[in-house]
Amino acid sequence: MFKKVLIAEDMDSINLAVAASLKEIGIENIAHAQYCDQAWLMTKKAIQDKEPFDLLICDLSFKKDHRNEKILSGKELINILRSEDPDLKIIVNSIEDHPQTLRELWDTGNIDAYVCKDRQGLKYLKEAVETVATGKTYNSPNIDKILQRNNLLVLNEFEVNILNLLAEGKTQDEIQEELRKKDIKPSSKSAIEKKLKEMKEVFQAKTTIHLISIAKDLKLI
Structure with a gap:
């Protein structure tokens, strides 16, 4: 069983509930972080002290406040910590059940379990830890x-960005500029137009607005 666990969660009530559940299965050394940057720093220090965490239980969404955080999401935190500490086991504990998010996280190979926060979430979280x-x-x-x-x-990064930017009301010229800023390729206007045509055919969408509506209904964006 794990000896040292870090919970990255911005809600106090959930932090306490998760900690109580871990203690029920014999885990006593539990630390908490309410911000992604804080979780990263705690993990780095633990490694330097030669007392690394065995397990990270991490939410995906963290509310912004007055702090100027560099790591803004649980997904970013997971990717960073996995690259820095390959032995760290990672369990996602989130209300997010978006198919795109689930598949992307599993495809990275950076997580070991995914638990949805629901009425029986703590029960399943204990099962996840033990498994x-x-x-x-x-x-x-x-x-x-x-x-x-x-x-x-599952859509790729290029497709997701196009649909999200269209949903925000961006024009194709503005989408091209946004893709270039994010260093997402291809980013040419012709590539955007071609991809939109392909997606309309795949989803049998009559218009761009219809395409966005279908993507939202399927929880792809």
């Missing part, structure tokens, strides 16, 4: 159900 401790991966039942859908559609 990951044995070297296996875990999904809570509703997450597993989503991922097992045969018709699960």
Whole structure:
């Protein structure tokens, strides 16, 4: 079983509930971080002190406040910590059940379990911790159900950015500029137009507005 766990969660009530659940399965050395930057610094210090964390339980969404944070999301934090500490086990504990997010996180190979915060979330979180401790991966039942859908559609970064920017009301010229700022390729206007045409055909969308509506209904954006 894990000996030292870090919980990255910005809600006090959830922090306390998760800690209580961990203690029920024999884990006593538990630390808390309410900000991604704080979690990163705590992890770095633990490694320097040669007392690294065995497990990170991390939310994906962190509310912004007056702090000037460099790491803005749990997803970013997970990617950074996995690259710096490959031995760290990581469990996502989030209300997010967006198919695109689930597939992207699992495809990176950076997580070991995904638990959805729901009425039985703490029960499944304990199951996840016990399962990951044995070297296996875990999904809570509703997450597993989503991922097992045969018709699960996943868009690439280029496609997701185009749709999100269109949903924000951006023109194709503005989308081109935004893609260049993010260093996402291709970013030419012709590539954007071609991709939009392809997606309309795939989703049988009559217009761009119809395409965005379909993507939202399918929880792709």
